Amino acid sequence: SYELTQPPSVSVSPGQTASITCSGEKLGDRFTSWYQQKPGQSPVLVIYHHTKRPSGIPERFSGSNSGNTATLTISGTQAMDEADYYCQAWDSSTHVVFGGGTKLTVL
Amino acid sequence: EVQLVESGGGLVQPGGSLRLSCTGYGFIFSSYWMSWARQAPGKGLEWVATINQDGSQRYYVDAVKGRVIISRDNAKNSLYLQMNSLGAEDTAVYYCGRDRSLFDPWGQGTLVTVSS
Numbered sequence: 001s002y003e004l005t006q007p008p009s010v011s012v013s014p015g016q017t018a019s020i021t022c023s024g025e026k027l028g029d030r031f032t033s034w035y036q037q038k039p040g041q042s043p044v045l046v047i048y049h050h051t052k053r054p055s056g057i058p059e060r061f062s063g064s065n066s067g068n069t070a071t072l073t074i075s076g077t078q079a080m081d082e083a084d085y086y087c088q089a090w091d092s093s094t095h096v097v098f099g100g101g102t103k104l105t106v107l
Numbered sequence: 108e109v110q111l112v113e114s115g116g117g118l119v120q121p122g123g124s125l126r127l128s129c130t131g132y133g134f135i136f137s138s139y140w141m142s143w144a145r146q147a148p149g150k151g152l153e154w155v156a157t158i159n160q161d162g163s164q165r166y167y168v169d170a171v172k173g174r175v176i177i178s179r180d181n182a183k184n185s186l187y188l189q190m191n192s193l194g195a196e197d198t199a200v201y202y203c204g205r206d207r208s209l210f211d212p213w214g215q216g217t218l219v220t221v222s223s
Binding site for chain 2: 001031033035037042043044045048049054086088090095096097098099100101
């Protein structure tokens with residue numbers, strides 16, 4: 001079965017850049033998305049199709065995907081960005097797979 | 108506003124059954140693939156099932172194959188998840204999501220607790 005690997009936790013200082021990685025075999029060949037989930041809330045899509053940002057998502061969120069690794073980058077991280085982040089990949093054979101999630105702490 | 112509202116969760120005994128529902132608002136429901144995902148308490152997200160626009164294609168995660176059926180009623184803008192032979196490992200918040208390659212938006216979720 002297809003698996004996605006994320007670091008369990010990432011820490012960042014306010015105003016700095018946070019990078020969260022997601023690794024999987026030939027991940028660049030699959031549609032990848034990223035979700036933000038705050039405690040007690042449903043996930044929210046922040047990046048889709050590798051690099052696209054839904055309306056209403058701040059410009060400080062960006063995505064990249066190359067080879068076996070996708071990266072969610074948050075520039076100028078704010079306290080409100082503290083949350084769990086999940087990557088997700090899709091293709092027509094394995095369908096939807098989620099990464100294990102990364103807890104972002106803004107210190 | 109595009110919105111998804113789940114219902115049908117609750118407490119069920121091991122081996123029991125439950126049917127979850129999800130109603131879509133603010134978009135043409137019949138034009139979209141729809142999916143279910145779940146999140147066990149304190150755990151990550153897990154995809155459960157996906158169905159195409161007319162219900163002719165259905166896909167499931169291995170952990171629920173043979174026990175779960177995804178279906179839809181486009182006339183009612185509704186998505187369903189019939190769950191049978193439930194076990195403790197099925198305890199989770201169940202979310203419905205629009206589309207198949209991504210989830211946007213997510214509903215508020217409905218909690219399923221399997222316990223005696």
